[in-house]
Amino acid sequence: MTAPDLFAREKAALSRAKEALEQGNGEIAHRALADLAQAFDRMIRDTGRLINHADRTERELNRANQKLRELTEELTFRSRHDGLTGLLNRETFIGETVSLMASGTVILLLLDIDHFKQVNDRYGHPVGDRVIVGVARVLCARAPGQALCGRLGGEEFAILLPHGHWASALHLAEDICGGIRDIREPAHPGLRVTASMSAAASAPGTRFDTLYVCADDALYRAKSLGRDRIETVADWITPDA
Numbered sequence: 001m002t003a004p005d006l007f008a009r010e011k012a013a014l015s016r017a018k019e020a021l022e023q024g025n026g027e028i029a030h031r032a033l034a035d036l037a038q039a040f041d042r043m044i045r046d047t048g049r050l051i052n053h054a055d056r057t058e059r060e061l062n063r064a065n066q067k068l069r070e071l072t073e074e075l076t077f078r079s080r081h082d083g084l085t086g087l088l089n090r091e092t093f094i095g096e097t098v099s100l101m102a103s104g105t106v107i108l109l110l111l112d113i114d115h116f117k118q119v120n121d122r123y124g125h126p127v128g129d130r131v132i133v134g135v136a137r138v139l140c141a142r143a144p145g146q147a148l149c150g151r152l153g154g155e156e157f158a159i160l161l162p163h164g165h166w167a168s169a170l171h172l173a174e175d176i177c178g179g180i181r182d183i184r185e186p187a188h189p190g191l192r193v194t195a196s197m198s199a200a201a202s203a204p205g206t207r208f209d210t211l212y213v214c215a216d217d218a219l220y221r222a223k224s225l226g227r228d229r230i231e232t233v234a235d236w237i238t239p240d241a
């Protein structure tokens, strides 16, 4: 099926006008010219409408595209971050750490809030949530720009320091523990929060699991030695460990 000729009427008016001019008949030419003027008028109006419509459609398309871009960005953010704290989620934290460990030295700090179950039991889950957010804020505020900050699960957090300096990492851990001790809930003046931490360093090419197990053992030690303290893995972990 062929598409309809959008300008059929205008073309007919034009050919009538041409014909009348060729014949030199003044009256017919006059009528044909009037027809042509009408057709031309209509064409200008229709073209104007079409252009307006096309402009509107383009604006709507641009708006839809912009919305789509924003939604994609939001979805990407949500898929990479923890919903409560905005820190990297477990999968993203581990994935990015694995990449960094392939070619560089890293220091991993693990952090676990102490007796967090009691916070929930005594003050309620929403207060527990606020404490988790408060801890995340302490991490974000203290960690250097190139560090990765993640929430590995419930009340467990991690910081990855690429090319980290051991003494600075320990200083950072002390600073974070201090910041967590300062967390307050105005509605519950008696609430005190502490966290246990561990630190472990690894040479390039070390597997994440190897580093994590060592750091986790040290964290367990910090818990069993009384909590609110930092335990370290003495030796650098190497790929053949």
Ligand SMILES: Nc1nc2c(ncn2[C@@H]2O[C@H](COP(=O)(O)OP(=O)(O)OP(=O)(O)O)[C@@H](O)[C@H]2O)c(=O)[nH]1
Pocket: 084, 112, 113, 114, 115, 116, 117, 118, 120, 124, 125, 126, 127, 128, 129, 132, 153, 154, 155, 223, 227
């Ligand atoms: N409010 C809140 N609680 C959570 C969340 N995720 C995990 N929890 C709670 O965290 C608590 C963790 O308790 P445990 O693993 O026994 O550890 P703990 O009480 O902190 O004790 P230690 O780690 O040994 O000091 C549990 O009661 C969980 O329900 C969360 O997103 N929000």
